[in-house]
Amino acid sequence: MKQLRPQLVREFTALYGRPPVAVTRAPGRVEFIGNHTDYNGGTVLGAAIARGVAVAIAPRADGRRRFADLRDRRVLSLPGGKPKKQTGARSWLNYPLGVIAAFTKFGLKAPAGFDYLITSDLPIGAGLSSSAALELSSALAFLELTGQKAPREDVVKIGRHAENHFVGVPCGILDQGVSGFGQKDRLVWIDCRGPKFATVPMPAGAQFWIFNTHTKHALVDGLYAARHKACMAAAKALGVTLLADATLAQLNAAREKLKPDVFKRAQHVIEEIARVAATVKALKKKDLTAVGRLLTASHRSSQMLFENSTPELDFLVDELVETSHVYGARLTGGGFGGAVMALTSAEFGAAQARKVAARYAKQFGAKPDVLHTETGDGATVLRA
Incomplete structure (x- = not known):
């Protein structure tokens, strides 16, 4: 700097x-x-x-x-x-x-x-x-x-x-x-x-590792806008201005009024807001294991409910969460490609990152870029 x-x-x-x-x-x-x-x-x-x-x-x-x-x-x-x-x-x-x-x-x-x-x-x-x-x-x-x-x-x-x-x-x-x-x-x-x-x-010893897949990360091509539209439609059907004002109970009660994909998008957002609150509590307790579980749960929700993940991102998360010294992993950013973030302890190093990248390359034909960074x-x- x-x-x-x-x-x-x-x-x-x-x-x-x-x-x-x-x-x-x-x-x-x-x-x-x-x-x-x-x-x-x-x-x-x-x-x-x-x-x-x-x-x-x-x-x-x-x-x-x-x-x-x-x-x-x-x-x-x-x-x-x-x-x-x-x-x-x-x-x-x-x-x-x-x-x-x-x-x-x-x-x-x-x-x-x-x-x-x-x-x-x-x-x-x-x-x-x-x-x-x-x-x-x-x-x-x-x-x-x-x-x-x-x-x-x-x-x-x-x-x-x-x-x-x-x-x-x-x-x-x-x-x-x-x-x-x-x-x-x-x-x-x-x-x-x-x-x-x-x-x-951020508790001492926590590190970020970014695995950039180089898969398409295009937000202007309609995918991001489509998710935005679905969320606004769900909020309107629930009678709230924004989904932050809705509860999971309200959403479940209105299930029959919503298209299945709109319901899933709203479920992801409402549960994700709750995960943010739980993560803040875990960080204040310096419980990085709990934080990691919440990060991985966030990715699974993006994968299954919001459907803004990709096979490449899912593969990296699967590999990372089974690797020693990784607390959790999830896609970072808007999705539809891009990168996965892993939260690790200081014991996770370049050698382990290279092994994950090599397994990814065997599956998809090209290695991801690996970026080790800090706040x-x-x-x-x-x-x-």
Whole structure:
């Protein structure tokens, strides 16, 4: 982290011919537990991780907005004014452009011309929310560029607004909230109805291992939206605004009124909210064995009821929960591909991770990427 700012300053200067006026960074996140509970008004636990997205920025006098990614250094130039949605190879621009579009909705002045450079050590499409990290690091960069301030809650909401209304993903506040409020050695608890944010200590010795399957993790292709629609339909049938207001008894009483798939989606959400509460209690008792059982139960619910898992993710969970020193495992993120998170003790190491990856490769023909990470701090401006 200490070397990130000077490195990005050097790269920005080499690309654009002058140094940036600000460098910002926001972390990716692990969805610890609370799968698809956020947009249903429920609670969720997440962890900011020690990997993320950084942005360097400097103003331009001609009003043009120029973007580049350190991975290919290709400068993409857009006119100023109202942002327009991009397609194809430029689709990643929709995240910072969505943030610009959201600024005026929150009473902020949108940035005019600028040069912009990002770098990331987050794997794309792994369920670690590189999109939220990009949104929040962009929001902080635009605030610095324009000399404006905003409460952290608003920065988080701006990121979600960009994703919902510009990118087109009907996500809740989980990803942006964890990236914004993360703290090292703590989990972020969010009551998504407020939203309200708090942190919960992570017991010493707990570690995260991420197994990225590289299977499709496409949330905009309708699968995520279909689950969202089913949840809203269930809430309406139960006479509540959001499923967080419903009980399992209410759902069972209304079973005959609901399509079978809608019933299952609602059952997952209601039971998952209860699992979040149980996990908080177990964490406060430092009972990682109980936490692990809840994580695995969450995955089984995603697998059987919400049906947002895949054979690849299920295989990894099956393998991991039978491996020594693993407390529990579950898919992390929206699902439909992506990654599995394993919560382990310090005794679980790279050798065991490689064995799991090798068994996966034998089954599916390609090894998953394995990422060992830890909790990290939330979005911030990197000062000199």
